[in-house]
Amino acid sequence: MLGKLLKYEIKATSRIxxxxxxxxxxxxxxxxxxNFNADTFNISQGIALTLYIFILVGMFVVSFVVMIQRFYKNLLSEEGYLMFTLPVNHWAHIVSKSLTSLMWTILSFIAAFISIVIIALQGITLPELFRELSQMWDELYRYLGPSIWHAIIQMIIGFIIGTLCSNMLIYVSIALGHLSNNHKILASVGSFLGIYALGNVLSGTIAVNAIPQFSPSPSALM
Known part of the structure; x- marks a missing residue:
């Protein structure tokens, strides 16, 4: 049933x-x-570049807004009564929405990268770009060695876990704010700030206590 929920979420959000x-x-x-050049820059070039930047930034803003809108509308509004009548566990609704949000976030970064590459091809050809990227990779590999693969895997895993945790934090904040009779949005924002601050305090406390406290021996002071 989780697969069907994912299919429904992807189909609904793909239209956006x-x-x-x-x-x-x-x-x-x-x-x-x-032809971007300081001497020949004109209004049409400025409009085209401005619209591109607006779409690029708006893409990530929409990703954030859609994540909140889908959770609130499908689960906490009147539509939620219908969703919870489906023969599926409640956690499956949350997981499907979080995974769909993660998917669109990753695809948005890929789309942004591809669009930047397209614009970057203005000054160089595609083979030249690949040659430059290959040289950069060779330099990184020469400097870091095989550990570069570990770093890449860690960054990917960290990005996925961080995105999912952020989604869950927002979902919990919205759910807590929805319990308020009045000012649900303010209550959700307050819940988010409170949980975020508490998480930082706890993580900081754990990190400090996890670091071994070394005291110099008398012989080391002499």
Missing amino acids: FLPIYLALTVFAIINRFM
Whole structure:
């Protein structure tokens, strides 16, 4: 049943994200053929570049807004009564929405990277770009060695865990704020700030206590 929920979430949210990715790619291609030069920069180039930046930033803003909107509308509004009548555990609803949000976040970063590469091809050819990237990789590998793969894997795992934890924090904050009879949005924001601050205090306390406290021996002081 979790698979069906994921399919439903992806289908519902793809109507929002796919047009944004298409618009981002189109404006990246338009900017690709713009001859950006300080001496010849004109209004049309400025408009094209500004629209591209707005779409790029808006893509990540929409990712955040859709994550909140889907959770609140599907589970905490009147539509939630219908969702909870489905023969599926409650946790499956939350997991499906969190995984879908993670998927679109990753795809948004990929779309942003591809669009930047498209614009970067204005000054160099694709083989030259790959050659430059290959040289950068060789330098990194020469400096870090095989440990670079460990670093990449750790960054990927850290990004996934961090994104999922952030999603859960927002979901918990919205759910707690929904318990308030009045000012649900303010209560949700307050819950988020409170949980976030408490988490920082606890993590800081654990980190400090986990560090061994070394005291110099008398012989070391002499």
